Amino acid sequence: MRQGSSSGGATNDEFLSENEEKTRDLILTLPFFDVMLGQELDLLARHMNHVALRRGEHLFLEGDPGDSMYFVVSGLFDVMKKTASGDYRTVARIGRGGTIGEMTLLDKAQRSATVMARQPAVVLLLSRKGFNVLTDRYPAIGIKLLKRIMRMLSLQMRRTTSRLADHLHEEQE
Structure with a gap:
């Protein structure tokens, strides 16, 4: 992963660094941040980084410590779970505008899945x-x-519940 870094120590009235400006520009492309105002976007840019990944590169592995979440600016990611037999199964694909790893900001648990870039990506x-x-x-x-995070988690839970109900219904037939 190639990562741009932000200073994190800037105050509201300081100018953004070149890297922070790029991060802010990327933030502006994502609907997740539509509710943020100008100064809030600057603060976000100071406390976030942008990361470029190559095809096949892992964002993180199942079981890794969870210490960050990601917002997909471009590219496509496979979310894979390890099966009982030790194989990996793709359980989701996440593309532009999606988020990855948001649960860890709330529960501080280990990563529950492996996430790999299916194509070159920026997060x-x-x-x-x-x-x-x-x-x-x-x-x-x-x-x-x-x-925003709670709304996303709620929508994901609703989708998962519907998929589970469909799966259980298919098994009963």
Whole structure:
């Protein structure tokens, strides 16, 4: 993974570094951040990084410590679970506008799946440290982030429940 870094220590009235400006530009491309205002976008850019991945490169492995979430700017990712036999099965594909690893910001658990770039990709990384700084120092941003994450998790749970119900129905027939 090739990563751009942000200083994380800048104040509101300082100019963004070149890397932070690129991060801000990438943030602006994602619907997840539509609720953020100008100054909030600058603060996000200071506490996030952008990462480029090559095809076949792992974002993380199942069982890794969970310390960040990712926002997919471009590319496509396979989410794979290890089966009882030790093989991997693709359980989801996540593309532009999707998020990866959001549960770990909330529950601090290990990664529940392996995620691999199916094609060259760019993601924005929000570390737990950056998330905590944003939620502690800038509660309005923290609330917006948490509301968006909770909404996404709720939608994912509804989809999973529907898929499970369909699967159980098929097994009974």
